[in-house]
Amino acid sequence: MLPREIIKKIRRIQIHTTRIVDELLAGQWDSAFRGSGIEFEEVRPYQYGDDVRAIDWNVTARSGRPYIKLFKEEREVAVMLLVDQSASQGMGSHWQTKREQVTELGATLAFSAIKGNDRVGLTLFTDGIEKFVPPRKGTRHVLRIIRELLYCEPVGRGTNLTKALDHLNRTARRRSIVFLISDFQDSGYEKALKVARRKHDIIPVVVADEREVKMPNVGLVRLRDAETGRMVTFDTFSRANRRAYEEHARQKMEQRDALFRRLSLDPIHVYTGEDFVESLQKFFHRREKHR
Incomplete structure (x- = not known):
């Protein structure tokens, strides 16, 4: 049985992200992703104006007249959220950390997927695989994903994108839509x-915090690498150091x-303390335009 405060927090995220999906992202998921896969349906005689690249040469040779292949869109896709849970996700110079931003973002994507009748799954990773939730449908399943995002207690502290992607390739046998959510503080992947x-x-x-790219003039500061624990003293008075x-x-x-x-x-690209909805809307629009 989950404690009352945990249920309340999950419920708050559910209400907030459902509103985003229904009011701000309505219809954009289907426009961006529907039919990302296609499967063969039938052949029919070639008609003037058809794309010659669709000609089925085997049927054409047997029948003595040109036929083209017709395809139908797959009405269901699997969506996987690969979410970085390394120690650097605790960074946050505004009112939220990267991990909190990722939880809201992941919940929004999950609710968008099930609203489009797609299955959604979750892989939490650090320098190892922390949790794997296979793709399924339904609101209860998304609530489980939110719970895992909120209350994962990772064993690892570092980031290993290679392990996360290798795990994806082993577990996702069919083509999937994969949101790789991380600050990408890794190399060799x-x-x-x-x-x-x-x-x-x-x-x-890409989830980032402003302080990771811009350092203010606040004097001598002690900085600690969240993933390695290494400490350094940094003089922000020096313009050369800041540059x-x-x-x-x-x-x-x-x-x-x-x-x-x-x-x-x-x-x-999303930043802590900023509304990620606009970034999602721009991405969906680019995706729809490209399709």
């Missing part, structure tokens, strides 16, 4: 991302985004 990209529809969701910090962050972002471009991935 390009090969695993390439392999997953060939099989699945991968959508990177070096921001340049290092900029280079890491450019390397990450260049990888996404090479793999033709369209990322979603």
